[in-house]
Amino acid sequence: MLKKENATLATDIPIKPKIKHSKKKINLAAIWTISPVTIWLLLFLFIPLFFILVVSVMSRGTYGGIEYTFTLENYARFFEPLYLRIIVVSIAMAAATTLICVVFGYPFAYIIAQSPAKYRTLLLLLVIVPFWTNSLIRTYAWIVLLRTEGVINTILLKIGLIAEPLTLLYNSGATLIGFVYTLFPFAVLPLYASIEKLDRTFLEASSDLGGRPWQTFLNVTLPLTFPGVVAASLLVFIPTLGLFFISDLMGGAKTMIIGNLIKNQFLTARDWPFGSAASIILMVLTLMMILFYLKVSGGKTDDTELL
C-alpha cells in the first residue's frame, strides 16, 4: 500500500515539471529545426528577391551599373511589340513542350502504374537515372545524334532511306526535342503518382455498369487523375520558360525565349534593371499559373503537397 502510494506520489510529483520541461524542449526543438530554414529562406530567397524588385524599378547607368532613380520604364518596355512577341514565342514553345510531355507521359505513367509492384520501382528508376548526368552533357549527346554527320543521319544514309542528310539540328524542332527530353520525367512522375493511387474499384464499377474502356477512361480515370495532369503541366511549363541553354545549343541561338532575354540583360546588355523587371514578370506569370493549379485541385486531394 505504502509502496503504491509512494509510487503514485513519485509519479505524481514529477509529472507537472516534466510536462513543463518537455514543453520547453519542444519549443526549443522547434526553434532549432525551423530557424535554419527560415534564415536560409530569408538570406537566399527573400532578400535577393527584394533586391531584384528594387533594381527592377531603377535606371541603367551609362556603363551598365544601377542608377538609383525610380522609373517604371523597365516594365513599360515589356509592352513593346518586340518583347511581347518574345513572351508569346516563349509561351507557345512551353505550351507545345507541355502538350507533348503530357500526351506521351500519360500512357507511360499509366503503364508503370499498372505493372507489377516489383517492377514499378525499377521502371521509375529508369525515368530518373538520366538525371544523374548533367543536363548540359545530355544536351550535347543530342547534338551528336542530330547533327549533319551525326548518328541518325549516318544510319539513315547507310540504309539508303535518305539520299541527302536531313537538317535535324539548329531549328525550332531541335529546340523542342531538347525541351521535351529534359522535362519528360517531370511530367511522368506526378502523373504516375496520381494514377497509382487511383482506386481500382471505381474502374470495376464503371465496367460493371456497362462502361466501355474509353468511356471509363474519359469519365472516371481522367477526371480522377486530373490534378496530376495539371501538376505535370506546371512542372514542365514553368522550367521550359527558363531553359535558355537548350535553345542556345540545339536551336543554334536563333530564337530568343524569355530565359535568353533575361540572361542577355545581365551578361551582354549590362541592363540589370530591365533584366530584373523581366524576371519579376516571369515570376508573376508563374505565380498566376500556380494559383490556377491550386484552384483546380483545391482541397480535393493532397496534391498540394507537391508544391
Next chain:
Amino acid sequence: MKARKGFRLILVLLILASFIMSGCGSEATTDSSDEKVLNVFNWAEYLPKKVIKDFEQETGIKVNYGTYSSNEEMFAKLNTGQGQYDLAVASLYYVDVLIKEGLVEEIDQGKIPNVKNIGEEFLGKDADPEDKYSVPYLWGEELIVMNTDLVDKKVTSIKDLLDPQFKNSLVILDDPRTVIGSALAVLGYSPNSTNEKEIEEAGKWLKKLKPNIKVFDSDNAKALLASGEVKGGIVYGAEASLAIRENKAIEKIYPKEFLSLWQDNFVIPKGAKHKENALKFIDYILRPEVSKEIVMDYPYANPNTEAVKLLPEDIRKEIDIPEEEAKRGTHMKDVGEATVIYDRIWAELKQ
C-alpha cells in the same frame, strides 16, 4: 498513406533532379592572411594548366583560377565583388570601361621587366594610352572562313555572305557588339556607331543575312566547321586555325570592308589583396618561353615578339595576321548607353 509516401519519394527525386539541372559556376577563394596566394580571373580555354603549375612550383604561390566566357560576365563580377580577384584579363574596350568606372588599380611597369618583350604597336592603345592600368596578353582577329570543299564561290567580303547558296549554312559569332559592328561597316558606317538610326539599319541588313545563318556560336565554331556542319561563317581567328588543323579545306578570308581586331590585356582589379603576386604572375607570363608555351596550346596571335621568335614555323604561320591587314583592322570601342540599342536590335534579329 501509400499515396503520401509515393508523393514524398517523387518530391525528393524532383528536388534532386532540379539540383542536377542547375548549371555550372566558377569559384574563387580569397585568403588575405596567406601571402602566397593569387586569385586569377581569365577567359575559359585561354591559359594551359601546365603554365599555372610551373608558376606555382617556381614561386610557391598558390593560384586560384576562375574563368568566364564574356567580357560582360567578367565586368559584372568585378563590379559586384571587390577584392575577390587579384588579376583579370579584359578586352581593350572593357579596359576602357574598367578605367572609367575606377575598377582597376594602376600597374607599376617597373616591376614587370619582361614588358620589354611586348611589341610597341600593342602598347599605348586608345583604351589605356599611357599603359598605366594594363599589360597586353594575347590578341587576334575576327574573320570569314569558308570550307572550299563545299563552296565554289570566291568570297572576299562580308557582303558576299548574302548569297542564297549559303542558305542555312553559316556560323556567326554569338556576339551582338561585333556582329552588328560588322553590319555597320558593310553599310559604310563606323563599327562603333552610337547612332540609333544607323544601328537599326544594320539590324535590317542582318535580317537579310539571317536565312543563311544556321547557328550563332562563338566558342564551338571550330567543331561545326571541321565536321562540315556549316559551309563557313564569321569566327575568331584562333577558332579558324583550330578548324584548319582538323580540316585542310577550310580557308581564312580577311573581309574586304572591315576587319575587327581585339586585344586582351591584364588588369589588376581595385582592392586586389595580392597585388605583388599579380605583378609576379604577369612578369612570368611575359617570359618568352612561357608565352610561347601558351600559344602552342591556344593559337592566338601574340604581342610578345620575343615569344613569336621561339615558335615553330607552322604555328607562327598559323597565328600570323599579315601586317597590312592588321594595320587596317579596327578595335571595338565601348558604346556606353548605345549598348541597350545593340541589345534591342539583337533581340529583334533573334525572333
